[in-house]
């Protein structure tokens with residue numbers, strides 16, 4: 001007999017003058033907690049929300065076809081923060097706190113700690129966890145799987161997504177309150193997926209990310225194999241090894257190269273233009289052969305700002 | 314003498330600068346720093362810096378050593394009425410000691426720590442935020458208590474809160490300085506976006522008194538104050554809102570409350586009903602109270618030191 005998707009209200013709270021705040025989860029399959037997927041945690045993570053909505057849509061179909069492996073269950077939470085998205089704020093509108101920096105949460109604490117606690121309780125106990133994340137510095141990335149180095153990070157499973165890169169990085173004090181960090185400490189194999197964009201929906205990178213998630217689900221045996229587009233042999237790097245290229249001057253930023261471009265030492269990566277007379281203040285030069293992993297994507301740039309991260313070869 | 318410790322270009326015809334006023338007298342002597350403005354919506358430190366720069370500047374012959382005043386560690390935040398750094402996700406007080414190879418904010422944090430490090434005393438002045446009203450207090454991490462409480466007592470604040478260590482707090486300016494053996498005391502008082510003159514005058518006196526006891530200041534300081542309440546160990550009760558709504562209270566902080574005493578009510582303006590009553594569960598000293606009336610479930614309403 002085929003099961004059907006079950007919707008659950010994970011958290012509900014009244015507000016002073018708005019509608020109730022609700023977090024909704026979608027369960028698929030039955031049995032052992034195999035995989036949990038979390039979408040938008042911040043109000044501008046529209047791409048992340050869209051990807052999750054597509055996953056819910058396709059998982060419904062997969063479940064109806066009986067393609068979820070017997071004895072496995074999947075949870076998808078498309079949004080942890082509909083209130084902020086509805087008013088175009090990145091963080092919790094009342095106090096500008098970031099739900100993603102409140103984990104593992106505290107159910108007797110402040111509002112966003114309570115929200116984090118409810119989310120964390122719902123997410124606890126899953127074997128694998130995927131968060132569709134955004135970075136604290138605005139910019140464009142090569143789509144990748146990112147993991148904090150906690151000693152529990154699982155690089156081999158991260159490769160199964162078949163994304164271009166798998167990266168690891170050393171947590172700093174402010175990272176210890178992230179979902180990914182706490183998930184790992186509570187024995188979930190946690191992966192943050194950076195699909196390249198945040199506040200806009202880019203169909204190309206969305207499709208790549210959705211495929212990557214289904215590929216991982218197939219390769220770990222959570223769903224049965226179906227044809228997908230071609231995968232990559234992931235390059236695994238420690239983020240500390242990336243070369244940082246900074247802005248020699250402030251001004252108007254004109255990017256010459258995009259993520260995933262191969263570049264050589266001495267190549268011009270961007271121009272910085274004088275905002276008054278239109279002359280080129282300087283060219284931003286690459287200093288080693290490699291692949292562009294990250295680029296700044298705003299029209300203006302501060303002096304010394306981080307503009308590019310290069311994976312050197 | 315005004316010194317610039319950070320100066321970089323902003324995109325359109327402006328420089329981002331962090332400046333300090335260095336007042337020096339005598340050949341020897343200690344170095345005392347007063348810093349504020351990490352959080353752009355906390356303004357009491359502005360008046361304290363003004364008063365100190367004025368008093369010590371006019372009477373520099375009474376100074377024996379160096380006083381360095383940094384009124385604006387986050388100048389763009391102050392000018393845009395925001396707690397954080399414009400266009401940056403993280404609270405500036407969560408990225409210390411910074412990183413010379415990181416983002417602009419991390420580079421700035423690094424430059425600040427490098428400049429202050431090695432001082433004989435640092436006072437980091439905060440002003441609560443828009444949401445909470447605070448009794449004038451000094452906050453000290455439990456692992457620095459033995460070393461720093463004797464200095465804190467000389468500031469003459471009402472309250473000294475020795476709080477637990479938390480990993481996220483390792484990234485504060487105070488922790489980063491204390492970790493390099495540079496003593497740093499964090500002062501919290503008042504409420505965000507406003508200046509309480511009485512509290513500022515008290516802190517100015519307290520700072521001059523501390524400078525005097527360290528041999529840096531030869532001027533007179535009236536010290537008629539009562540000794541600070543020192544709160545050590547796990548004796549602080551946090552009251553959080555049980556319901557969302559509008560908080561109404563008649564109380565101010567800095568008073569003793571009794572178990573069962575009503576702190577305020579959370580009401581529903583649409584239906585005209587009381588949604589919940591905030592009551593003290595303990596006998597104690599109320600040192601924090603909610604200032605901003607709109608609250609959600611979980612909003613912090615009060616902190617009480619339960620003696």
Ligand SMILES: [Zn+2]
Pocket residue numbers: 351352355439440441
């Ligand atoms: Zn502050």
